[in-house]
Amino acid sequence: MMKFKSPPVNSLSLEFLTEFSISLEKLENDRACRGVIITSALPKIFSSGLDITEMCGVEHSSECWRAVQELWLRLYGSNLVTVAAVNGSSPAGGCLVALSCDYRIMADNPKFSIGLNEAQLGIVAPFWFKDTFVNVVGHRIAERSLQLGSLHPAPEAHRLGLVDELVPEEKLMEKAAAVMAQWLALPDHARQLTKTMMRKAVLDRLVAHREEDIKNFITFVSKESIQKSLRMYMEMLKKKKS
């Protein structure tokens, strides 16, 4: 099991992203490990996504974005069984992490919400966030949700198919373990090849356009208007937590 722990809001800083990718790589290469449950060690928040206020200077920003790409390529393409136990809110990059798993269980608490809310911050979710989202909820729901930058409360997220299951918060880990057991009952090799068959087209697309995608991100995020709206947003998230 991997528990996110990066106070105050599990934001995906460069340090955190790098650590996450390395841990995942280790598990991937550990023959004794066949699956991973991803959850948060912090109350009320699964992960707040990328901390874009951290982005200063083209070089550092590029490095950060490359690390997000790296994490997604590893997680979405992982040979492990990946279960997200979403025990708090999960906007933007946090939602992407959940979407990239094989199965998503969320605490049945209408105060927790999840979604790719980039549009609300004046930014555009990159195409591979979109592709991952479409693969889970279909084109129509993705189109509306991305345009509105919706954060869906848990019950709505479940209705839309964004998460597979809701359980009372105190049963979340128990349920995640049961789901993991169900998936591990399958022979690894066939399951892994099947997963690759389903996800390869979308993974390949980022691999083919990686540098272009970094350039897009840098151009966008370095606009003063965007910087300002992001600073306000992160402040709000931190205040809400405390």
Next chain:
Amino acid sequence: MMKFKSPPVNSLSLEFLTEFSISLEKLENDRACRGVIITSALPKIFSSGLDITEMCGVEHSSECWRAVQELWLRLYGSNLVTVAAVNGSSPAGGCLVALSCDYRIMADNPKFSIGLNEAQLGIVAPFWFKDTFVNVVGHRIAERSLQLGSLHPAPEAHRLGLVDELVPEEKLMEKAAAVMAQWLALPDHARQLTKTMMRKAVLDRLVAHREEDIKNFITFVSKESIQKSLRMYMEMLKKKKS
């Protein structure tokens, strides 16, 4: 707001299509305008679609079909927030107009129906009608509905995801205004880029095959058997209205 008004059934004649496209272009270029609600000024019918009985001679028919393409390219690719307030039946081209908006609200009246019913008339919906439909309801529902040329009564249309919401007829415009306000709360730029990301592949496909698509349409529609079945259909629609 744009109100269709072209008695008796708001059929998409060349004149009407041209006027619609020009109005849309004007709104698109008007910096004070950020969204448009599309509805009908006639009772019981949103739009009956293309008036194919108008098609005489290859040249005129080509011009008409090009105008339908033009309208769709503008509407599906519009930078404005587009809301369809479907206050009556909406077969064929009328359904396409609704499908091309960002959000569809329909009067909760089981007598009103909506669908791409071309197959019932012996004609085939062109690929870009199909692509637009699949993007809204998914492949399976589109496959069945297109093959059967189904006209779905409002409650069924809602269940299938063909429209997003049903409201009592007298609340339709109020609700459309509320939805518009919700969408306009988002920053335009990010919303527009997100919309483009979702729709570009399908728009590009028509742009790449426009002349071919016109030729197909002309070949098809000039068959005597098709002409006859269309004449009967339009007569029936007009009778129903009066």
Next chain:
Amino acid sequence: MMKFKSPPVNSLSLEFLTEFSISLEKLENDRACRGVIITSALPKIFSSGLDITEMCGVEHSSECWRAVQELWLRLYGSNLVTVAAVNGSSPAGGCLVALSCDYRIMADNPKFSIGLNEAQLGIVAPFWFKDTFVNVVGHRIAERSLQLGSLHPAPEAHRLGLVDELVPEEKLMEKAAAVMAQWLALPDHARQLTKTMMRKAVLDRLVAHREEDIKNFITFVSKESIQKSLRMYMEMLKKKKS
């Protein structure tokens, strides 16, 4: 109507596949025939799919797999209206047959299940099984179901959209005839062209990769571990029946 009858479990042997394809071809060329209902003459089982234990030697196995491809190309691309009356369990290849029809009705019996359960047997459903499945239930449901090799009891299959309708077993054929009548009310030509438009991309993909797909299958199925798990599975199916 075509009734599968190949005791004990309607497994798709080379002989059976060939016979099925020839019958389908005959109907396709018979101008008096516009539709076909596919059902089973055996109790409790629609079709158990390919009998992979039959596969001995590269040559025979290749021939078998080519026959499965052939059947699918014919059935999924058929100009006839095709209705599956699923009156028993329908794993693997049996499920593919049902998925390839225009409409699926299943006996409302929770003991009957349907699904592409290849992963449970340690094998991977080929890409065109996957494409057919995704076209019916969408990407997310297909991804989960294929990875888990799920066999869905009838009520669940209906909820997921894998079958279109459930009816009491004794009403199955009556209902299938009614559905057929509904589909036959449409003019053939437009319906057929519409169907082709919806299915062509997926059909073309197998046509383009047919030999490669046979090679993959042979490599996979000739592994000793796979052979063993398949023998156990077929034994179990036969026992369950008797």
